Amino acid sequence: MADITINDSMAEMYLYETNSLLEQLDQILLGAEKSNEFSEEEINSIFRIMHTIKGSSAMMEFNEIAKVAHKVEDLFSYIRNNGVDREMNEDLCNLVFQANDFLKEEIEKVENGEPLNSDIAFLEERILNFLGVLKGETPAPPPPPGRSIPSPSAAEPPAATTDDSREVLVRFDEGCQMENVRAMIILNKMREIGVQCVSVPERLENSEAAVQEIITRGFRVVLEDAADVGKVTDLLNNSLNIASFTAGGREYKLARKKEASAIRVFFEDGCGMENMRAFQLLNQVLEVYPDIRSVPEQLINNEEATQQVIHEGFLLIVSDDGRVGDVLGVVEQGLHVKSYATENWEETAADEAPAAPVPVSIAKEEQSGPAAAVAVKPQPAVSPAPAPESGRVVKQNLISVSLNKLDALMELVGEIVITESMVTSSPDLQDLELENFTKSARQLRKLTGELQDISMSLRMVSVSGAFQKMFRIVRDMNKKLDKDVELILVGEETEVDKTIVDSIADPLMHLVRNSMDHGIESRADRLAGGKPEKGKIVLSAQNSAGEILITVQDDGKGLDREVLLNKAAEKGLLTKSPAEYSEKEAFLLLLLPGFSTKSEVTEFSGRGVGMDVVKKNIEKIGGTVTIESRKGLGMASIFKIPLTLAIIDAMKVAVGKSILTIPINVINQTFKCTAQNIIEDANGTQMVLIRNECYPIIRLYEALDMETEVTDIEEGILILVEAGGSAACVFADELLGQYQVVVKPLPSYLSSYDLRDDGIVGCTILGDGSISLILEMSSLLH
């Protein structure tokens, strides 16, 4: 069992990387399932993903995760070489989805510091079985068609050993790792050039035993035809990592080719985890140039390697001179690479003599001067390895920063903005003619404004991550519920604050599930209702005036006011007589805790916890939920969320000695009012009539228990606010104007006071250093 006593930053990096890889895997699988085909690139990507997860998990000593990843990697290594039948695609998808889910669960456990699941036998077995089926049913067609491998039998290899001339014995370099895979590659290459042969051990992929056998006894290939020996000798002479081989009774010791080039890479001083960085770099290089070798070779879990990388640099050995440029391209883009140099590499020499190294410093000259001349060779379009996808290139320009640091930065910038206005509007400066000061102050204001914008944009990420996850849910539910629903994304590139993306993920999931489960009818019902059989769920995001609108819309059966009201009455959730409920209000019943329209509880929904969680989560980030529906045509849930949580436009109002802040987005209008406009109902509640609508009056000094001298309705000011589906007029002493304020959370000491229920969500520091409380209207109105 892996104990979680690992270096934190390492664990964070691991989690971040693995999570994004798994998400990528989900995307690939969904794509493959949709087209019902695994393209070569997709298979390669899955292989790469699993390879990386295997490597990094092993390094973190999450052995179970590594094992599962290894199994999947093996599976795909087989598929990569032999292809997969179309009929198997669905099973393959399901299997990999299952493995993916398992890995995700485990990673989540790692995140939460829980013990990992050590029972992976079931999954392993499934993968093995599948691999077995693949092999059994599709007798691995080698590229030259028409030839079939002689069926493996235990009797054959011993028989073959008698004939030395047909036997080839290959010994790999010591410690070159993955001997079985290397053996496979050789075997495949042989078949490619038309050599028919049987290998010992027969079963290569996926087998520790094979690795051991190859290491101890060498990899034996028995050729069908002794005449092929010449071809094989040529091939082996040009293969990598082979120490020696015997063919046709002769032993060849491989003298290394002298034309190999080596790239010596130094990482930034003190960047830490040099071995892991080298490993990552190696993986990146592998994508453009698979035949790369590295010194030190064993990077993972090897302190010595770290030291070597630090002191002597990390050597990448490229045997093919023509490809050095490709590899350099990757190295140049690599993270934390301080400098690199190319040199000639002579394998046989014990001490590699760096012949005329050309050091290139990345930090100083990006792509100019001699550096460009060495490093930037045009990328040949004819590279046999999959060209780096455009996504890759973008990724290397990103760095991941801890959210805490960003928060600290944001806070600091907020302070600077406030302090700036404190300085420039200092009372000491009033009535002074300060031409130069005003000039500089204006410049400062401009710069702080920009600083603020940029620091805000740092936290902005696109919502596509949260949206993309829904594909998986729709896919799973389509299968389970036998529905045919298509998910359409609109505006997924819209950028919002990171916290918002995190908080909308759950609500979106609930809504999509609801739509899938209750919203969209079964295929038969849809056809009967004259709708296309295929249902549609549209997820959209758009910016509108400082707010982001996120809509989940389906073309299902929509909401029925009567059903909603009956159900609510049954559960005792109605607060007034059913007839009084407007359609909008009836829809909002859905959001009440304990309300569920579906009688039976299904796996996906029906427990009635979904929608109120949606509402809570959205309100937590200062947003509102509204529901629209046309009976028979579908429904839409709309989230209105402020773009950022940290800085809001707000109106300052005075009540007694205190200054309160009301977010501008809930204010409809402000007005003075005369006594005759006030209506009083039997309970003494005061109402005001505006444009033939009656609004209750909430006196802030009463609601918040404050002292003020302004209690006469004609002296103060009324502010019409609308939030959370209801509206009211708020009475305050006077308006102090509109400002941008930086929202600060209240100290946690105050959390015992349920201030949120009283409509106080935070506070802000005003220009003069005093504190103003920020009111949240929707809870104040209720």
Added chain:
Amino acid sequence: MDWLQQAELQEQETVVALNQYLTFAIDEQSFGISISDVVEIISLCPIAQVPQFSGYAKGIINLRGRIIPVVDVRLRFHMPEKPYDSRTCIIITNINELDIGFIVDEVQEVVDIDQGDVEPAPRLTGSYAHRFIIGVGKRLGKMILLLDSQRLLNEEEVAALDVSQM
């Protein structure tokens, strides 16, 4: 100086700090609060009222951009309120990783009180303030009531604090 000696010396210093108390006065009576809880002492600054606060919590203050709740120690001890004057101070403390300010009549000094000079707290007398006392320190013939800073936030608050810190 040898680093080992230095480390030892530092250790001694922390031990010393355990015996150091910041004393403040309320109605001529001296109270002591462990210096290790104290962050700084500031003069009275504008306090923003927060509705629904219990009476002794006066509100929140802005300490260089940090929002810190303040508690009036007089009210916490169920003593009559007294108008603030120029000697009124706020002692900013950090208890369980939580910043909180205590408004006191007057800050006196930092004193060393040996453990031997600390008597256990007397049994509850009539005064509400004694609920917060963990011991009585004697110094130069004067009594200093030593406060348990944990108890200044009441049990419920301490519990709430634990939850919010999770």
